Amino acid sequence: MGAFNAVGLEAVIISNVAAALHGVPVTTQDIDLFMHDTPPNMENIAKLVRTLGDHVVATRPFEPVTCMI
Numbered sequence: 001m002g003a004f005n006a007v008g009l010e011a012v013i014i015s016n017v018a019a020a021l022h023g024v025p026v027t028t029q030d031i032d033l034f035m036h037d038t039p040p041n042m043e044n045i046a047k048l049v050r051t052l053g054d055h056v057v058a059t060r061p062f063e064p065v066t067c068m069i
Contacts, residue, residue, distance in 0.1 A: 007047040011035035037067055 004011065013021065015032035035041055049056050062068055 003048055003051045007044045007051060008040075009033075009035065009044040009048055010041055 004013075011033040012035070013031060014034050015030075016026040016028045017031045020026045045058050049058050060068065
């Protein structure tokens with residue numbers, strides 16, 4: 001959570017990572033975010049990926065159907 005706060009990303013963590021943060025055992029290692037689609041947030045996503053390291057990637061798996069990252 002520190003990395004999210006450090007880059008100023010306005011988002012809500014949802015799905016399995018949210019459950020894991022509350023102590024529920026899960027098997028996936030992806031993070032789903034619900035966030036405002038704004039230019040500053042898109043830059044903050046890029047900052048977050050750089051902050052978290054080379055093993056982290058932001059993708060758009062369902063484009064062009066959705067804007068989900």
